[in-house]
Amino acid sequence: MDCSVVRDETMDVLYGEADVETIRRVEEHQAACGSCREEMEALRRLRHDFRAWKLPELHRLRFPRRRAARRLAAAAVMVLALGGGLGLSGTEVRFEDGHFAFRLGRAAGDSERLLAEQEACARCSPVPLPSTSRRCCGGSRR
Amino acid sequence: MGRSDEELVDACLAGDDSAFDVLVGRWERKIHGAIYRVLGSDEEARDLVQEAFLRAYRGLRSFKRQARFSSWLYQIAINLCRDRMRRRRGRTLVSLDELDEAARPLAPAGPSALELVEVRDMCRAVAAAIADLPEEQREVIVLKEYQDLTFVEIAAILDVPISTIKTRLYRGLGQLREKLARQGLRGPAPVPAPTA
Numbered sequence: 419m420d421c422s423v424v425r426d427e428t429m430d431v432l433y434g435e436a437d438v439e440t441i442r443r444v445e446e447h448q449a450a451c452g453s454c455r456e457e458m459e460a461l462r463r464l465r466h467d468f469r470a471w472k473l474p475e476l477h478r479l480r481f482p483r484r485r486a487a488r489r490l491a492a493a494a495v496m497v498l499a500l501g502g503g504l505g506l507s508g509t510e511v512r513f514e515d516g517h518f519a520f521r522l523g524r525a526a527g528d529s530e531r532l533l534a535e536q537e538a539c540a541r542c543s544p545v546p547l548p549s550t551s552r553r554c555c556g557g558s559r560r
Numbered sequence: 561m562g563r564s565d566e567e568l569v570d571a572c573l574a575g576d577d578s579a580f581d582v583l584v585g586r587w588e589r590k591i592h593g594a595i596y597r598v599l600g601s602d603e604e605a606r607d608l609v610q611e612a613f614l615r616a617y618r619g620l621r622s623f624k625r626q627a628r629f630s631s632w633l634y635q636i637a638i639n640l641c642r643d644r645m646r647r648r649r650g651r652t653l654v655s656l657d658e659l660d661e662a663a664r665p666l667a668p669a670g671p672s673a674l675e676l677v678e679v680r681d682m683c684r685a686v687a688a689a690i691a692d693l694p695e696e697q698r699e700v701i702v703l704k705e706y707q708d709l710t711f712v713e714i715a716a717i718l719d720v721p722i723s724t725i726k727t728r729l730y731r732g733l734g735q736l737r738e739k740l741a742r743q744g745l746r747g748p749a750p751v752p753a754p755t756a
Binding site: 425426428429430433435460461464465467468470471472473474476 | 588589593602609687711723729733
């Protein structure tokens with residue numbers, strides 16, 4: 419039998435996937451063919467050498483789960499929305515002397531400053547400026 | 561007895577995410593081993609293992625039951641390796657530090673210093689020789705030799721006929737024998753003479 423014909427079957431025998439009939443055919447061929455017999459021995463030695471290549475240690479993967487990720491994303495959106503809302507309404511959250519301090523709306527100082535500006539403008543202008551305006555004529559109309 | 565991979569896939573599709581954790585625990589080491597040996601880099605292998613499981617998770621509904629879950633997972637891993645190799649323009653890089661670390665024995669009463677050097681040298685030589693193979697031969701050798709898959713499974717993963725798998729394996733083994741022999745690690749067996 420041609421060596422190339424038994425080559426595929428040699429692979430089956432080498433890796434233990436051959437049936438009894440295939441093993442018999444390959445062994446018969448190798449009994450008559452010294453080079454195929456030696457090749458089989460060399461391949462077996464090579465397979466033994468492959469064992470030298472070990473794997474590095476692998477620690478358990480941390481696989482992000484879909485629901486946990488969704489919950490985290492929802493929590494992040496809520497925190498952002500709350501933070502944004504508080505910031506826009508002029509609310510202040512502080513940590514002082516080991517306690518959290520919350521203030522809703524504008525600070526008292528802000529209101530007083532706005533009133534003082536409006537009064538100053540009313541004094542120098544015959545027409546009151548709109549309360550939303552922070553600009554003053556600065557006495558130029560006098 | 562634990563649930564089969566396919567039963568775990570069904571459980572995951574029904575909303576039980578913990579079932580996928582079981583699949584990850586069952587296959588991560590095998591998939592890491594395959595990717596590591598195809599690419600030659602532990603760092604990249606760790607990235608790609610994570611990527612492979614993420615892709616599998618996202619694509620669970622597209623998993624067809626003709627193949628086993630593990631074959632499908634290997635297919636994803638091999639495709640990721642091919643993408644990475646294309647980016648590297650075919651070069652396989654083997655880290656000697658990683659190889660030496662892996663070759664170090666865990667037991668305190670291990671082999672002698674001489675044996676350790678021999679094991680380290682063989683480890684380096686085998687890794688370098690496999691890294692030097694053409695990609696298609698390297699894939700087959702890794703899947704057959706280190707993942708212990710059958711020819712039928714490898715043919716399904718790589719989507720080529722079994723005879724092609726055996727041819728690639730035979731050629732790859734022949735090249736490895738020559739490479740190791742050139743380094744004086746193994747004497748080459750004679751090439752079979754053609755018979756009449």
